[in-house]
Amino acid sequence: xxxxxxxxxxxxxxxxxxxxxxxxxxxxxxxxxxxxxxxxxxxxxxxxxxxxxxxxxxxxxxxxxxxxxxxxxxxxxxxxxxxxxxxxxxxxxxxxxxxxxxxxxxxxxxxxxxxxxxxxxxxxxxxxxxxxxxxxxxxxxxxxxxxxxxxxxxxxxxxxxxxxxxxxxxxxxxxxxxxxxxxxxxxxxxxxxxxxxx
Numbered sequence: 001x002x003x004x005x006x007x008x009x010x011x012x013x014x015x016x017x018x019x020x021x022x023x024x025x026x027x028x029x030x031x032x033x034x035x036x037x038x039x040x041x042x043x044x045x046x047x048x049x050x051x052x053x054x055x056x057x058x059x060x061x062x063x064x065x066x067x068x069x070x071x072x073x074x075x076x077x078x079x080x081x082x083x084x085x086x087x088x089x090x091x092x093x094x095x096x097x098x099x100x101x102x103x104x105x106x107x108x109x110x111x112x113x114x115x116x117x118x119x120x121x122x123x124x125x126x127x128x129x130x131x132x133x134x135x136x137x138x139x140x141x142x143x144x145x146x147x148x149x150x151x152x153x154x155x156x157x158x159x160x161x162x163x164x165x166x167x168x169x170x171x172x173x174x175x176x177x178x179x180x181x182x183x184x185x186x187x188x189x190x191x192x193x194x195x196x197x198x
Contacts, residue, residue: 054163067081106167108174126184
C-alpha cells in the first residue's frame, strides 16, 4: 500500500539524501548500515532501553528507504544492490523480532514465542512467495495487505509501546503475525492464478 507512494516519502527524506550524497556514501554502504543499526536496536531492547530502541529503529527504517533513492539518483542501481537490499530487509526484521524474545511480553492466547515465530515465518514467506514466482516465471508480483513499509511501521509501533504497556506490544505482534501471513497467502494465490492462466 505505502510502496505505491514511495516517491512522496522520498521527498520527505530528501535532506538526508543530500547529506549522504555530499559525504559520498554509496547505496550499498547505506544498506549495510541498516543491519548495523538493527544490531544496536537489538541491544537497546534486550537491555530494556525501549525509547532509544524506538529512535534507532526509526533511523534504521530511514536508511532502508534512502538506499534505493540514493541508488536511483546517482545511477548506481545494480543487481548486487537490489540483492543486498532484500537480504538486509530480512536481517533487520529478524533481528528486531529476535530481540523481543528477551522481553517479558505477556502471553495472549499462545506463548509470545509462538507469535514471534509466526511473525518471522510470515515475513519470510511474504518475500519468498514473491521471489519463488519470479524465479520460476521470470515475472514479478507484488502487493498484498502489507508490504515492507507497513511491516516496519508495525515493528516501530511494537517497540514504542514497550515504553507504555507490554501487553499492547503483544497485541501488535499478533497483528503483525496475522497480516504478514495473510499477505503471503494473497501472493501465493495470485501466483497460482497467474500460472494457471499461462
